[in-house]
Structure formats: structure tokens, C-alpha cells
Amino acid sequence: xxxxxTTVLCCGMSWRVFxxxxxxxxxxxxxxCRDLYAAAGTLFVLTLAWLELPAALVALAWxxxxxxxxxxxxxxxxxxxxxxxxxxAAVVCGRLFLANFTELxxxxxxxxxxxxxxxxxxxxxxxxxxxxxxxxxxxxxxxxRLYLYAPAVLGVALARFELGRTLAxxxxxxxxxxxYRFGLTRNIADxxxxxxxxxxxxxxxxxxxxxxxxxxxxxxxxxVLTGAVVIAAFYCAQLISPRDSAEAGSRxxxxxxxxxxxxxxxxxxxxxxxxxxxxxxxxxxxxGAEALALLGAGFPLRDRLQRLSGLALFLVCVLKLxxxxxxxxxxxxxxxxxxxxxxxxxxxxxxxxxxxDRIQRYL
Amino acid sequence: xFGKPFLAVLALMVVCGAVVSLGxxxxxxxxxxxxxLWSDVLRDADDLGLQLTRVSAYKEMQLGDxxxxxxxxxxxxxxEATRYVxxxxxxxxxxxxxxxxxxxxxxxxxxGVNAFALPGGHIYVLSGMLDFLQSEAELxxxxxxxxxxxxxxxCIEQYQYQLALKNVGAEDVGAIAGLAHALVAIGYRQDQExxxxxxxxxxxxxxxxxPYAAPGVFRRMQVRFRxxxxxxxxxxxxxxxxxxxxxxxxxxxxxxxxxxxxxxxxQMAARDRRTLAGQISYRGIRNYRERVARSEREFxxxxxxx
Numbered sequence: 001x002x003x004x005x006t007t008v009l010c011c012g013m014s015w016r017v018f019x020x021x022x023x024x025x026x027x028x029x030x031x032x033c034r035d036l037y038a039a040a041g042t043l044f045v046l047t048l049a050w051l052e053l054p055a056a057l058v059a060l061a062w063x064x065x066x067x068x069x070x071x072x073x074x075x076x077x078x079x080x081x082x083x084x085x086x087x088x089a090a091v092v093c094g095r096l097f098l099a100n101f102t103e104l105x106x107x108x109x110x111x112x113x114x115x116x117x118x119x120x121x122x123x124x125x126x127x128x129x130x131x132x133x134x135x136x137x138x139x140x141x142x143x144x145r146l147y148l149y150a151p152a153v154l155g156v157a158l159a160r161f162e163l164g165r166t167l168a169x170x171x172x173x174x175x176x177x178x179x180y181r182f183g184l185t186r187n188i189a190d191x192x193x194x195x196x197x198x199x200x201x202x203x204x205x206x207x208x209x210x211x212x213x214x215x216x217x218x219x220x221x222x223x224v225l226t227g228a229v230v231i232a233a234f235y236c237a238q239l240i241s242p243r244d245s246a247e248a249g250s251r252x253x254x255x256x257x258x259x260x261x262x263x264x265x266x267x268x269x270x271x272x273x274x275x276x277x278x279x280x281x282x283x284x285x286x287x288g289a290e291a292l293a294l295l296g297a298g299f300p301l302r303d304r305l306q307r308l309s310g311l312a313l314f315l316v317c318v319l320k321l322x323x324x325x326x327x328x329x330x331x332x333x334x335x336x337x338x339x340x341x342x343x344x345x346x347x348x349x350x351x352x353x354x355x356x357d358r359i360q361r362y363l
Numbered sequence: 364x365f366g367k368p369f370l371a372v373l374a375l376m377v378v379c380g381a382v383v384s385l386g387x388x389x390x391x392x393x394x395x396x397x398x399x400l401w402s403d404v405l406r407d408a409d410d411l412g413l414q415l416t417r418v419s420a421y422k423e424m425q426l427g428d429x430x431x432x433x434x435x436x437x438x439x440x441x442x443e444a445t446r447y448v449x450x451x452x453x454x455x456x457x458x459x460x461x462x463x464x465x466x467x468x469x470x471x472x473x474x475g476v477n478a479f480a481l482p483g484g485h486i487y488v489l490s491g492m493l494d495f496l497q498s499e500a501e502l503x504x505x506x507x508x509x510x511x512x513x514x515x516x517x518c519i520e521q522y523q524y525q526l527a528l529k530n531v532g533a534e535d536v537g538a539i540a541g542l543a544h545a546l547v548a549i550g551y552r553q554d555q556e557x558x559x560x561x562x563x564x565x566x567x568x569x570x571x572x573x574p575y576a577a578p579g580v581f582r583r584m585q586v587r588f589r590x591x592x593x594x595x596x597x598x599x600x601x602x603x604x605x606x607x608x609x610x611x612x613x614x615x616x617x618x619x620x621x622x623x624x625x626x627x628x629x630q631m632a633a634r635d636r637r638t639l640a641g642q643i644s645y646r647g648i649r650n651y652r653e654r655v656a657r658s659e660r661e662f663x664x665x666x667x668x669x
Contacts, residue, residue, distance in 0.1 A: 050599045054388035060380045064373065071369050098606055101396035104630040107386030109637075115383045119376040126372045161396060165403065208410045 004048055010041035035080045042069065042084050046091075056103045056112050059095040062088055063120045070127055074134050086143060089127070092120060093150055101161045117158045121151040145190060152179065152194040156201070169210055169226050172202045173233035180237050180258075196261065199234060203265050206230050211276050227273040234266035243302065260305045267294060267309045281333030284325055285340045288317050292344050314348070317341055391626060392602055394610040402551035409547055413520055416527035420463035420483075423519045426526070427483020434487060437471060441490055443654065444470035448488055450656035451499055452506045458566040459514045466510060476587070480509040482519040495587070499647025499657055500567065500576035507563030508577075515562060517555045521545065553619045560624055561631055573644045573667070574632035581625035590621050643668055 013033075042065065049061035066088030073082030096117060105112040124147045131144035159171030176198035183191030211223045241258040270290055278286040291313035298307030318341065325337050418426075449468040456466055466484040474491040481487070486509045488502075496502050512518050524544050528537030564577045584590070593609065596602035613620070643666045650657050650665065657665075 047599065050602075054384070055390050055392050056388035057380055057383055060376055060383070064376050064380075067369075067373065067376070071365060075365070097396045098394060098603070099392045102391065102393065102399070103389045104391075104626065105383075105386050105389040107382050110382070112383050112386060112388055115379045119372075119379045122375060123372050126368060129368070157396070157400065160400070160403070205407065208407055208414070212410070212414055 006044055010037050010044055013037045031080075034078075038069075038081060038084060042088065046088070055099040056105065056116055059092050059100055060116050060119060062095060063092045063123055066092060067123050067127070070130065074130055079140075082140065085127075089124070089147075089150075093154065096120065096154060097157075101157055111162060113158065113162055117154060121154055121158075124151040124154075148188070148190045149194065152191075152198070156198060166210060166213055166222055167226060169202045169205050170229045172198050172205075173230040176202065177233045177237050181240060184240065184242070192255070192258070195237070196258070199237065199262065199265055202230050202233075203269060206269060207272055211272060221277070223273065224277060227269065231266050231270050231273070234262045234269065238262035238266060238303075239301075259303065263303060263306050263309065267306070267313075271313065281329050281337070284317050284320055284337040287313055287320075288341045288344050291317060292348070295348060314341075314345065318345075389626075391623075392596075392606060393623075394606050395623070398610060398614070399554060402554045405547055405550040406554075409544070409551075412544075413516075413523055416523040418519060418523060418526055420461060422526075424465065424483035426519070426522065427481045427485050430481045430483075431467070431469075431485040434471075434481065434485070435469075437473075438489075439472045441470045441472050444488075444490065444493060447654045447656055448493075448502065448506065450658055451502050452486060452510070454570040454656075454658060455503060455507050455510060455566040458569040459510060461514050461516075464513060466513075468506070476584070478505050478509050480512045480518050482513065482522060484510075484513050486510060486513075495583070496580065497648060497651065498573075498576060499650045500572040500645060501580050502651065503567040503570060503572040504563055504577035504580060507566035508559045509563070510566060511559040511562035512555070515555070515558060517559065521548070549615055549617075552617045553613075556618050557624065557627060560628055564628055564631055564635075568635055568639070568644070571643070571645050573646045574635040574639070575629070576646070578625045578629040578632060581621040581628065585621040585625065588621070641668065 045065050046062055049065070050058050053061055066085045068085075069081050069088060070085030072078065073080070073085055100113060100116050103112050103116070107115065128144055128147035131140065131147065136144065155175050156172060159175060160168040163171045176195040179191045179198065180195035182188065183193075183195060206227055210226050213222050238259055241262060242255055243259065267290075271287060274286045274290060275283060291310045293310075294306050294313065295310030298304070298310060321337055321341060325334055329337065445468060448470050452466060452468045459466075464484040466486060469485065469487045470493065471487055471489050473489040475489045476491045476495045478486070478488040478492050486506060488505065488509075492505065493502070496505065521544070522541070524540040525537040528534065528540055560577065564574065567577065568574045593605055596605050618624075645657060645661070646665045646667070647657050647662075648665060649655075649662045650660070
């Protein structure tokens with residue numbers, strides 16, 4: 001109670017000093033007093049929230065305090081209020097790791113983790129937007145970018161803890177796709193860079209961890225389920241990335257190669273998934289089918305890299321056929337591999353010869 | 364001064380806060396999330412080598428048989444208790460993912476309250492652990508935990524580098540690699556224990572045992588081994604220093620604190636209760652006392668509807 005009264009007094013004094021007595025107190029002294037009272041008030045509010053609220057709600061209450069300070073700082077052009085708001089926001093990020101990510105409670109089957117972390121993420125994106133509106137300069141300009149990166153990091157951590165180590169890749173891949181979409185539509189390069197990093201993380205974790213786990217989810221193998229979502233997210237990102245080289249070129253280095261990046265991630269991951277899912281005898285045929293699909297999709301999508309990926313995979317199939325399958329496979333599987341791959345290669349060769357002129361344009 | 368977007372964000376935060384307060388917020392505070400993220404980094408780095416040096420189930424069982432021969436010398440096996448434990452363990456086998464592994468159960472006469480697993484499916488329970496447990500459901504949870512270590516490859520991973528280097532004639536290097544790997548694995552050993560806890564509970568619940576048995580075991584272990592919880596912090600700084608101290612102090616521990624294990628298992632049991640609503644689960648206190656496996660005889664009073 002005493003802390004609450006002191007808090008109100010501090011905040012009131014800060015407000016009072018800020019507003020009144022311009023002629024009796026010098027500007028410097030007024031600013032000094034205001035900062036002191038604001039700092040004390042903030043500290044008291046944070047302590048009060050810590051004392052009175054459950055551990056899981058403290059970060060949220062602190063984030064509200066920080067947000068109000070920042071809003072006051074923007075509204076009244078008070079840089080020191082924004083500084084305090086930024087400090088509180090930094091403390092909130094740390095607090096989430098201390099009390100929220102491993103929080104196990106839920107209300108109406110919605111986990112407290114989501115209920116506490118997501119609003120904070122939204123508030124951070126809001127602060128970034130507010131900074132952009134306010135057109136600040138100097139160190140605050142660089143700081144504003146942190147409000148774009150912090151929620152991405154927290155979002156990745158949230159997916160990790162909410163979905164678990166196995167399913168996290170699904171959350172990451174979809175989160176990366178959403179960031180990429182926003183990055184493109186709002187022309188925010190930072191979001192696109194974040195999506196590339198998250199895609200790389202999803203790719204690495206899928207290949208390195210998920211493709212080896214024996215678990216099943218709802219009767220479907222976990223690696224198929226998670227792998228399919230991640231691969232689909234990569235292909236979606238490829239499809240929405242700028243195809244026109246002039247459009248991509250005007251944006252920057254990352255956009256010139258975004259399409260190729262997502263296409264390669266998806267194709268390689270699909271090939272690796274097939275490697276683990278399809279047993280030895282059928283693998284060449286499965287890869288041959290993937291190569292055909294890549295090649296087939298590469299024409300209507302006008303994606304040279306995709307077609308080249310398909311052709312490269314065909315090459316791998318042919319090499320595998322002669323170097324491995326001939327010696328290792330049973331007769332039936334060996335014959336099947338030769339027939340299927342042979343038919344596919346003849347078909348591709350025929351298409352390339354028959355439509356040479358039209359294909360020339362695409363190449 | 365305050366615009367609509369600001370008020371909307373503020374309202375979202377307040378509403379979410381109010382919804383959280385309607386539930387039962389978890390009071391636990393620790394840097395466990397940071398430890399888990401660090402553990403993920405270590406595992407992601409380590410997994411690459413582990414995938415490249417994988418051994419087949421057959422070779423794993425061969426190694427396990429060799430090691431079991433050594434372990435057999437540690438103490439005398441209790442055939443009667445082994446028969447009972449094997450009957451309970453057999454109920455859990457259908458739930459495992461690695462079907463090629465054949466499980467063998469042993470009870471060693473030793474006062475230690477412990478159980479452990481060897482690669483290839485050899486599960487050991489010390490008689491001290493059997494004295495500590497109170498029901499068949501609790502035994503199933505412990506067996507499930509140890510079987511999960513095998514099922515999730517935690518056991519064999521400790522020897523993979525050594526085996527791979529031994530195969531190419533570099534046994535000495537293999538010993539060093541094994542040591543280096545053990546040092547890296549310290550960073551994620553606790554997570555493997557938690558994973559085995561949850562997976563073990565899943566095996567026990569799928570076999571029809573009481574989901575609240577496992578958290579009960581760890582609560583009793585907390586009391587038995589005097590794992591006292593830290594006194595509640597009085598200031599935010601105090602809380603922070605406690606959390607940092609605990610995080611640093613527990614890094615080299617192989618097992619998470621019993622309270623943490625009980626907390627996670629209890630949460631899982633609460634989730635299971637929702638999905639298992641209306642189904643019958645089994646405690647088996649009488650079975651355990653009389654050493655009659657549930658597969659041999661079910662007592663109606665041991666069943667309860669979730």
C-alpha cells in the first residue's frame with residue numbers, strides 16, 4: 001500500500017513539475033526533477049507489479065508500463081521518457097525468459113505463454129511503428145530497428161516452447177513466411193532478412209533433428225508432417241518472392257536471390273525427406289519423380305533454377321543408378337528403377353526437343 | 364495524446380492479462396528457458412555427428428548384451444521381482460517407436476533408489492527403488508522413463524563416436540572423442556531426462572496406468588532426498604540472483620530437480636486427463652504389494668474413471 005501511494009506521488013510530482021511553474025523553476029532544474037520523479041515512479045510501478053501480481057503477469061504489467069512511458073515520450077516529445085520506456089522494454093524481454101517461456105499454466109486451453117508473450121510482441125511492433133511515425137534521429141533511429149528484431153527472436157522462442165523441440169520447425173517456417181510476406185508488401189528489408197534467417201534455422205533443424213525422430217503425430221510420421229509443412233512454406237515463399245529481376249533488383253541483394261534461396265531450400269529438403277522416407281529400392285524412382293515435378297513446375301513458373309534443380313536431381317538419379325543400384329538392389333527394384341528413370345528421361349528429352357523454340361525463350 | 368492504435372494494443376495487453384489471471388498461473392521462476400535454448404544449440408551441433416555415426420538396432424543390442432554381462436556382476440539379481448517387473452514392462456513395449464529393440468528387465472539387489480538403462484534395451488531396477496515405489500502405475504512410469512532413454516537413443520548416443528572410431532581402428536582417439544562428447548552432452552542431459560520423463564509417462568498412460576503416478580514419485584523423491592526448494596524471493600533483484608545462481612549451479616547436474624520433473628509431469632497428466640476423460644486408468648497398489656502383475660490379475664478397486 002505504501003509503495004502504491006509513493007508511486008502515485010512520484011508520478012504526480014513528475015507530471016506536476018512537467019506542467020507547471022515554468023517561471024519559478026529553471027528549465028534545467030525542471031528537467032532534472034522530472035527525470036528523477038519519472039525514474040522513481042517507474043521503478044516503484046515495476047516493483048509494485050512484481051509484488052502484487054503472479055510471476056507470469058509481471059512481464060505483461062511491465063510491458064504496459066514501458067508502453068505508456070514510450071507513448072508519453074512520443075506524445076510530449078520527452079526523450080527521457082522514451083529512454084525509460086526502452087529500458088523497461090529491455091527488462092521485459094529478459095523477464096520473459098525468466099518466467100514466461102517455461103510457464104505451464106493455461107486458461108480455457110490457451111496457454112499462458114501465448115497469452116503473455118503475444119501481446120508483448122504486438123506492443124513491440126507497435127513501438128517500432130510509432131518510432132517510424134515519429135521520425136526520430138540519432139541513436140533512437142537505430143534502436144527502433146531493435147523493436148523489429150526483438151519480436152522475431154521472441155516469436156522464434158515462443159514457437160520453440162509452445163510447440164516443443166519437434167514441432168517448433170512448423171511454427172518457425174510459418175512465422176518466417178508471414179514475416180517474408182509482410183516484408184514484401186510493406187517493403188521492410190529487415191523483415192525479409194529475418195525470414196531468411198528463420199528459414200535457414202527451420203531447414204537445419206528439420207534435416208538435422210526432425211528427420212531422425214521416430215515419433216508420430218496423430219498416426220502420421222512426425223518427420224513427414226513437419227517436413228511437409230516446412231517444405232510447403234518454403235515453396236510458398238518462393239512463389240510470392242519477386243520474379244521480375246527489375247523489381248527484385250530495385251530492392252537489394254537479398255531479393256535478387258530470395259527466389260533461388262527458397263527454391264533450393266525446399267527442393268533439397270524434399271530430396272532429403274524422400275531419402276529417409278522411401279526405402280532403398282524405391283529411392284531412385286522417388287527422386288526421379290521429384291526431379292520431374294521440379295522440371296515440370298519450372299516451366300509454368302518460369303523458374304530457371306527450379307528446372308536446373310530438376311535436371312541436377314536427374315543426374316544424381318542416373319549416377320546413383322549406375323554406381324549404387326546396379327550392385328546393391330534386388331533384381332526387381334533394379335529393373336523398376338531403370339524402367340521408370342528411363343521413361344522419365346526419354347519423356348524429358350522429347351519435351352526439350354519437341355518444344356525447343358518455346359523452351360529457348362524460358363531459358 | 365493517446366491514439367487509437369495505442370489504445371488497441373493496451374486493451375489487448377490488459378485483456379490477455381485478465382484472461383491469464385482467470386487461470387492458475389504457474390509460480391515457477393527460473394532461467395530454464397535459456398538453458399533449454401542453449402541445450403538446443405548444443406544438440407543441433409552434436410546431432411550432425413550423431414546422425415553420421417548411427418548404429419543399427421542389432422549392433423546396439425550386441426553392445427547392450429556385452430555391457431549387461433558387466434553390470435550383472437555388480438549385484439545379485441532377484442528372479443521373483445525380475446519376473447514381476449518384466450511383466451509390467453512388457454505392457455509398455457507396444458508403445459515404443461523402435462520396434463526392433465528387444466527389452467530385457469532386471470532387478471538387482473541393492474539398497475539404492477535408482478533405475479537405469481543400457482543401450483539395446485537392458486533395463487535395470489534396483490531393489491531399493493522397488494521398496495520406494497508404492498504402486499504398479501509408479502513402476503510403469505519408472506520403467507517407461509528408462510525404456511524411453513533407449514527408444515529415444517539417449518543411451519546409445521553416448522557410445523556412438525567411440526564405436527565409429529573403433530571400427531576404423533582408432534580406439535584411443537575414440538576414447539578421447541567419447542570424453543569430449545560427454546562434456547558437450549552435459550549441456551543437454553537434463554533435457555533428455557525431461558524428454559524421457561514425458562515419453563515414459565506417455566508409455567505408461569497408453570498402457571492404461573494412472574497419469575498422476577509419475578509426478579507422485581518425484582514429489583516423494585523430493586522429500587526423500589531433501590531437495591529443498593529455495594525460499595521465495597523478497598525483491599526482484601533477489602529473484603534474479605536466485606535464478607542466476609540456480610542456473611549456474613545446476614548446469615553440470617545430470618538430472619533436473621525432482622520438483623521440476625514433478626511439475627512437468629503433473630502438467631502433462633492434467634492435459635492427459637482432458638483427453639482421457641471417461642476412460643479407466645489403473646493404479647495397481649494391491650498388485651504391487653502382492654507382486655501380481657496387472658496382466659495376470661486386475662483388481663476392480665484399483666481402477667478409476669478419469
